[in-house]
Amino acid sequence: MTKLTRVPAAMAVVAGLTAGTSLAAGDALAQSIHERVSQFTLDNGLQVVVVPDNRAPVVTHMIWYRIGSVDEPPGKSGIAHFLEHLMFKGTTTHPEGGFSERVADIGGNDNAFTTADATAYHQTVARQHLGLMMEFEADRMRNLVISEDEVRTEREVILEERRSRIDNEPAAQLGEAVAAALFQNSRYGIPIIGWEHEMAGLTRQDALDLYDRYYTPDNAVLVVAGDVTEDEVRELAEATYGQIPAGAETPEPLVLTEPPPLTPRVVSLADERVRQPTLSRHYLAPSYATAEPGEAEALDLLADILGSGTTSRLYTNLVVDSGKAVSSGAGYRGMRRGDSSFVLWGVPRGDRTLDDVAADLDAEIATLLADGVTEEELERAKRRVRASTIYAEDDSSRIGRTYGMALVLGRSIDDVREWLDRIEAVTVEDVNAVARTYLDPRRSVTGRLTGVDGKAS
Amino acid sequence: MTKLTRVPAAMAVVAGLTAGTSLAAGDALAQSIHERVSQFTLDNGLQVVVVPDNRAPVVTHMIWYRIGSVDEPPGKSGIAHFLEHLMFKGTTTHPEGGFSERVADIGGNDNAFTTADATAYHQTVARQHLGLMMEFEADRMRNLVISEDEVRTEREVILEERRSRIDNEPAAQLGEAVAAALFQNSRYGIPIIGWEHEMAGLTRQDALDLYDRYYTPDNAVLVVAGDVTEDEVRELAEATYGQIPAGAETPEPLVLTEPPPLTPRVVSLADERVRQPTLSRHYLAPSYATAEPGEAEALDLLADILGSGTTSRLYTNLVVDSGKAVSSGAGYRGMRRGDSSFVLWGVPRGDRTLDDVAADLDAEIATLLADGVTEEELERAKRRVRASTIYAEDDSSRIGRTYGMALVLGRSIDDVREWLDRIEAVTVEDVNAVARTYLDPRRSVTGRLTGVDGKAS
Numbered sequence: 001m002t003k004l005t006r007v008p009a010a011m012a013v014v015a016g017l018t019a020g021t022s023l024a025a026g027d028a029l030a031q032s033i034h035e036r037v038s039q040f041t042l043d044n045g046l047q048v049v050v051v052p053d054n055r056a057p058v059v060t061h062m063i064w065y066r067i068g069s070v071d072e073p074p075g076k077s078g079i080a081h082f083l084e085h086l087m088f089k090g091t092t093t094h095p096e097g098g099f100s101e102r103v104a105d106i107g108g109n110d111n112a113f114t115t116a117d118a119t120a121y122h123q124t125v126a127r128q129h130l131g132l133m134m135e136f137e138a139d140r141m142r143n144l145v146i147s148e149d150e151v152r153t154e155r156e157v158i159l160e161e162r163r164s165r166i167d168n169e170p171a172a173q174l175g176e177a178v179a180a181a182l183f184q185n186s187r188y189g190i191p192i193i194g195w196e197h198e199m200a201g202l203t204r205q206d207a208l209d210l211y212d213r214y215y216t217p218d219n220a221v222l223v224v225a226g227d228v229t230e231d232e233v234r235e236l237a238e239a240t241y242g243q244i245p246a247g248a249e250t251p252e253p254l255v256l257t258e259p260p261p262l263t264p265r266v267v268s269l270a271d272e273r274v275r276q277p278t279l280s281r282h283y284l285a286p287s288y289a290t291a292e293p294g295e296a297e298a299l300d301l302l303a304d305i306l307g308s309g310t311t312s313r314l315y316t317n318l319v320v321d322s323g324k325a326v327s328s329g330a331g332y333r334g335m336r337r338g339d340s341s342f343v344l345w346g347v348p349r350g351d352r353t354l355d356d357v358a359a360d361l362d363a364e365i366a367t368l369l370a371d372g373v374t375e376e377e378l379e380r381a382k383r384r385v386r387a388s389t390i391y392a393e394d395d396s397s398r399i400g401r402t403y404g405m406a407l408v409l410g411r412s413i414d415d416v417r418e419w420l421d422r423i424e425a426v427t428v429e430d431v432n433a434v435a436r437t438y439l440d441p442r443r444s445v446t447g448r449l450t451g452v453d454g455k456a457s
Numbered sequence: 458m459t460k461l462t463r464v465p466a467a468m469a470v471v472a473g474l475t476a477g478t479s480l481a482a483g484d485a486l487a488q489s490i491h492e493r494v495s496q497f498t499l500d501n502g503l504q505v506v507v508v509p510d511n512r513a514p515v516v517t518h519m520i521w522y523r524i525g526s527v528d529e530p531p532g533k534s535g536i537a538h539f540l541e542h543l544m545f546k547g548t549t550t551h552p553e554g555g556f557s558e559r560v561a562d563i564g565g566n567d568n569a570f571t572t573a574d575a576t577a578y579h580q581t582v583a584r585q586h587l588g589l590m591m592e593f594e595a596d597r598m599r600n601l602v603i604s605e606d607e608v609r610t611e612r613e614v615i616l617e618e619r620r621s622r623i624d625n626e627p628a629a630q631l632g633e634a635v636a637a638a639l640f641q642n643s644r645y646g647i648p649i650i651g652w653e654h655e656m657a658g659l660t661r662q663d664a665l666d667l668y669d670r671y672y673t674p675d676n677a678v679l680v681v682a683g684d685v686t687e688d689e690v691r692e693l694a695e696a697t698y699g700q701i702p703a704g705a706e707t708p709e710p711l712v713l714t715e716p717p718p719l720t721p722r723v724v725s726l727a728d729e730r731v732r733q734p735t736l737s738r739h740y741l742a743p744s745y746a747t748a749e750p751g752e753a754e755a756l757d758l759l760a761d762i763l764g765s766g767t768t769s770r771l772y773t774n775l776v777v778d779s780g781k782a783v784s785s786g787a788g789y790r791g792m793r794r795g796d797s798s799f800v801l802w803g804v805p806r807g808d809r810t811l812d813d814v815a816a817d818l819d820a821e822i823a824t825l826l827a828d829g830v831t832e833e834e835l836e837r838a839k840r841r842v843r844a845s846t847i848y849a850e851d852d853s854s855r856i857g858r859t860y861g862m863a864l865v866l867g868r869s870i871d872d873v874r875e876w877l878d879r880i881e882a883v884t885v886e887d888v889n890a891v892a893r894t895y896l897d898p899r900r901s902v903t904g905r906l907t908g909v910d911g912k913a914s
Contacts, residue, residue, distance in 0.1 A: 174720060254532065265634065
C-alpha cells in the first residue's frame, strides 16, 4: 500500500511548499457547492459532513480522528503516525487486512496521513462502493488486531521513513531544529514522524493505548464528498459507524500555547549535500484557532502580498528586479489547534551570502512596517485568494478535506463557508497591524542552511 | 516564611553560579562520616538515610519527593513549585499551618526548594526537636488542606516571584530561552517557576492532583543528618511517617532523553538594563544518570580544568594573561534525572565585542581538542575536587543534601561514597574523549546578552 504522511510545518516552509491560503470557500459558482454542504451527528457522537457533487460518479470517503502528534504522551513521539501505519493491518473481521487491496481491486485509491493535530484515512472510489468503504473503515475503528511481529516490522518501516525523509535531507533536519526552537512550550516543536531514539522504543501496547483512547466515533469526523445525498450517507453511516458505541470518555483536545517569545534565535546547519544555501525566518504567529478575530485572515493575505507567486513583493524585488536571490517567498500556516508560524525565505544568487539575504529580508520588513501595504496590493491578494478558491472547487475531495480539517480542529461548517467573506472584510490597516505585531524579531527563529562549515556565533 | 527556590540551570550558568563538582565524598578524615551513613526502608516504601555527626547538638531533617517540574502535566508548568508554596498552608491537624513559625520559635530554620527533578523540605533544629519536625512533616505529607482563597493569594505570590526573578532580569530571560532551545524534547527546557500564562491558570485541583499522586512515602526520601543515631531515627520515623500508607501506585520517574542535536543555535537578548554583555555557550551533555560510566566524572573534571576558579584555563588565558575578558568560566551540572549541559562563558573587557569573546572561546576549545589536557592539569583538578569535598564535610546538612539528591535521582549511597574513587580513576584520555564528544558545535546553543539592540542573523 502507499501512504503519504505530511511533513512537519517547518520542513515544508523551508522547502517553500507552504501556500498562503488554507481555508477554502467559494464565489458565486462555487458557493452553490458550499451551500449544499450539510452536517449531522450520529447518536454515538460521530460528526458527519456531506459535500454533494454529482459532476462525476465518484465519492471520497474520509474519516478524521482528533489525535495528532501533539497529543502523544511524553517519550512516545511518533506513536500517532506509527498507529496510522498499523491501521493497515488486520482486524477481527478481516484478519488478513486487505482494505487497500480491495480499494485497488475496484479501481479506487486510498491513503492516510498524520498531522500535528489529526490523523485521517481516505478513499476515492466509484459511488456504488461507498457502503463497502464505510464497512471497512468502521471495522478498523473498532476491531484492529496487531501482532508483535507486525509492530516489529512496521517499526522498521517508520524508522526507514525517518532516515530517508529527515536524516538524508539537510533541509528537513534544519526544519526540525527550527521548529524545536520556535515552539518552546507546545509539542509542535516535536516532529510528527518522531525522534528516532523514541521511535525505536515504541511498542504494540503504546499503539493500542492510543487506539483505545482516541479511535472512537465521538472523537472522529466523517466526510463524504461526491456523487451522494445526505440521506444516503446517513443511512450507510448509521448501519456501519452507528453500530459503534461512544468511547468511555471523549478526549479533551489538548491546546498548549506559547509564552511571549523574548529573544531572536538562529539555527544553523552546514552540510556538504546542500546545493542551495537558504535563509528562512520563522515568526511565532497565532493560528485561526488562537488568533484574535480577523488576524489569521490578515496573516493569510500578508503572506500572499509578501511572498506568494511571481508577482509578490519578495519575488519582484529580490528575484526579478535586483537579481539578488534565486528565489524568495513567504508563507503562513493558519490551520492549527495551537500557535503556528509565519515564514519568509530567500536563496542567494551567485556570490551573495546568507547574511546578504538576511539583510535583504530585513530591509523588506522595515519597508513594510514603515509604509504598510497598499490598497492595490491588498485587492490583488484578495483576487488571488478568490481565484485559487474557485480553482479548488473543481475537486470535491479537496473541499471535503477542507471541511474535515476545519471540523477536526473544532471549527464549524459556517467558519469555512464564511471564510471568503472574512477575507473580503480585511483592511489595509488590519494587514499592517498583524505585520507590526507578529513580524517582531523577538518572535523569530532564523534558519541558516549552508553547504560549507558555518560558525555558531 | 522565607522559601528559597533554585533557579533553572541555564540561568545559574549564565550568571556564573554553577560549581563544577556536584556529588560530594571524602578523604581519610571525611570518609569516616560517609562510612557512618546508613540507609533503611520503612514498610510503606519510604527510604531513609541517616548521616550521624555529633560535632554539634543539631539535626537537619529533610524530606525529598520525586516530583520536579519535568513531571508536570503539559500546560501546567510551575505546578510543582506552586505546590511547594501551598505546603506551608494548613492541615487537618494544624488548620492554621504554623510549621515554619514553630521552627522559628524553637530557634531553628526551615526552607524548601523545587528543582526540575525533585521537591524538598528541610529544617535545621536542636537535636531534641527532631521528633516534632517529623510529626509536622509527616502530617503535611498526608493531611494538607488548601482553600481557594489561599490558592488565589499564593498564585499572586508565585507570579510576582516570576516577575522579579525572571521578567526583571534580562540574564534570566535569556537563560529561559537558551534552555528552551537546548532541550528539544525533554521538559528541562520549560522553566521550573513556570510560563506566566500557564501559571496564571493553575488551580487548587491541579495542586491537589499532584499532591495526591506524588506526595506519598513510597515516592520520598527522608534524610536526617546530625547528632542522632540510626536507631533514634528509625523509632521516630516509624512512629510518624511509618503510619502513612503507601500510595495506590508508586509513580515511575519519567526520563525523557534528547535526540542527537544536529545544528548550532544562537539565542540573543538585547536589553538596556544589561550592564555587562555576556556570551555563554551551552552544550547538551549527559548527566550522571544518562552518561556512559566515567563520562560524567570526566566532565566534572573538564569543567574544573577549563573554568573553575582563578587558575583555570579560561580565567588564566582570557582574564589574567591577555586581559581580553572581565570574567570567564565553565560549568557542568551532572545531577539530573535526564540529559544536562556543559557551559562556557565570557564577559568582554572594554571595547571587545561578543563576537570577540566567541572567537576567544572557540580558540580555547580548538586548542583543547587539538592538544588535550595535561597530566598536571588533571592532577590539580583532582586535588581541587578533593579539597572542596573535604571542605563540604564540615557541614553535615550539606552531606545530607548530597545523599538526598542522589537517592531521589535513583542513585545509591554507594554511588556517593565511591564518587571520589571514580574521580581519581579518570585519565587524561577520558577527559579528552568527553571534550571531543560533547564540545561539538552541533550540540551547542550560544546565548548572547547585550545592552544594545542586536541583530538576529
